[in-house]
Amino acid sequence: MQQTAVDGATRRARIAISVIFAVQGGVSGSFATAIPWIREHLQLRHGWLGLALVFLTLGASAAMPLAARFAHRYGPRRALAGVSLLCCALLALPALAPSLVWLCPILFVYGCGLGLMDVSMNAHGVQIEERYGRSVMSGLHGMWSVGTLLGGAGGALVAHAGGDGRLHLGLVAPAMALTALIACRWTLDVPEQSTAATSGDASADGDAHAPAEAPPRFALPSRAALTVGLMGFFAVFAEGASMDWSGIYLRDVTDADRGLAASAFTAFACTMAVARLLGDAVVRRLGAVRTVRASGLLAAAGAALVVVARSPAPAIAGFALIGIGVAVVVPLCFAAAGRIPSASPGQEIAGVATLAYASGLAAPAAVGWIAEVTSLSVSFGMITVLLFGLVVGAGVLRPEPRTSVPSGAESVRKSGGADEEAALRGDVREETAAGPGSGGTGSGTASGTASASETS
Known part of the structure; x- marks a missing residue:
């Protein structure tokens, strides 16, 4: 970006x-x-x-x-x-x-x-x-x-x-x-613009961002929204479980008193707030993919610490680490949803949000049901496994390289010279094909560098 x-x-x-x-x-x-x-x-x-x-x-x-x-x-x-x-x-x-x-x-x-x-x-x-x-x-x-x-x-x-x-x-x-x-x-x-993928010529003609179509009254999320939403599902599942069960975990597993048990939620909420406020600087430095992979590892480590904790201090520290780890995942999922090629970007955001909310609905009940059959420690062991999903699937949040219109073509298009514009597009293609060694700027090189900066 x-x-x-x-x-x-x-x-x-x-x-x-x-x-x-x-x-x-x-x-x-x-x-x-x-x-x-x-x-x-x-x-x-x-x-x-x-x-x-x-x-x-x-x-x-x-x-x-x-x-x-x-x-x-x-x-x-x-x-x-x-x-x-x-x-x-x-x-x-x-x-x-x-x-x-x-x-x-x-x-x-x-x-x-x-x-x-x-x-x-x-x-x-x-x-x-x-x-x-x-x-x-x-x-x-x-x-x-x-x-x-x-x-x-x-x-x-x-x-x-x-x-x-x-x-x-x-x-x-x-x-x-x-x-x-x-x-x-x-x-x-400003009305939202379509982010539907177009051909190179269409992009050069300025049609890459046409006005968005009217969204349908109801539509199933696209496959791209589902993959991005799955990352949100993992993060919100851990978030919902920690918010609803952290106090009970400290009471039942670590024998903490009521006041100390409440501090687990406070630690989780405060670390999440601070991590989100500082998260944009981290994303700008590391990129979305590396940030989510590191966040997933940190959150999984926190959940594992909760699983093995038998005293209040390590359990509270574990919930704090979960808060830091899941903090930036959902914001990055919404940002990725807005970049999905679509005639209605808002519909993709709604699809990701719906899947994340479904996770918030499922998490407290799933933790309770598993704890009823086994224990709360086993429940958070399951959450540890889910958080590793952030590490594995973080690549779906990689920003797609965008095709930009050369400034020369833009000025010719405004002057109405169709022949000159076609000739200019031909020159740009020749320069790109020649590569950097021939003096051409090569937009493909810039896109490749942007993509490389996101890999871990």
């Missing part, structure tokens, strides 16, 4: 979308800390609460494919503002549910809002990264993690003071909605 000069509008858009990521993180963190209040208020057993939370993920997965269609119909900025307002407004509803029968559909609708906002803001992030010509997605997801920590901290203070969950979420929802709507004013409003 070639770094380019960035104008003021793009810089403002990056700040604005960073705020949007933080807002969604704050919404998620606020809801997470309100779950205990909802459970006690409705007097739900753990199993019924788990069933209700499944509806949240189902709603997100069902709505994600619609985000690209909204952006195509209403424009990226209006679509992002609309789904952000919807997501924030729906935050207030779960605490108002009078019973489990109402809680399940409410969480489904709330999940729809989360899923739509998730895909929309990541699509904006991919556009900004393309304009910068360097990695910025990790930092955006770092802002999401910061928002989660801040939202969780505020919710924890409310819970410690014995506050009412309805009042808590009822106040947070409009504040988050207002913040998101203000930030959306400075986001980009």
